[in-house]
Amino acid sequence: MYPITTPSDAKLLRPGELPQHDRGGGARTVSLVSPALGATTFISGITEFDPGTAIPFHSHNCEESVVLLEGEAIMDIDDQHYPLQVLDTTFIPPNVVHRFRNISDSKPMKILWTYASPQATRTLRDSGETRPIALEHHPK
Structure with missing residues (x-):
């Protein structure tokens, strides 16, 4: 069963064997x-x-930080649109409004994300609503 814990308490995670949580709107997340x-x-x-x-x-x-793992993506930030290639990596400072979008009409897109705090939050620009990122990792 995963994660695998080593004698030193390190962990080995296999994303394909971890639960996937539907975030709605066509996005699914696996917490690592x-x-x-x-x-x-x-x-x-x-x-x-x-x-x-x-x-x-x-x-x-x-x-x-976000890494494009597969697919075709655009990062929208600072009123600009940046096409991403597989393995392109972003660094986004706190409180900077942005989004990622899948521009393919036939293939999925996957990103690996890392937040610099276990208490990371997401604030939606249009509504001002703020939620803990951790809420995105649980079934609805």
Whole structure:
């Protein structure tokens, strides 16, 4: 059963064997590193976007890094649109409004995300609503 714990308390995670949580709107997340594993300074996970899916514009209360794992993506930030290639990596400072979108009409897109705090939040630009990122990792 996963994660695998080593004698030194390190963990081995196999995303394909972890639960996937439907976030709605065509996005699904697999939580990887989290406080449940003992993380105290960051969290990470993988989110998959259906073809044509765009998450709403939002910001976070901490630094974020995103790596495009597969698919065709655009990062919208600072009123600009940046096409991403597989393995392109972003660094987004706290409180910067942005979003990622899958521009394919036939293939999924996957990102690996890392937040610099286990208490990371997402604030939606249009509504001002703020929620803990951890809420995105649980079944609705």
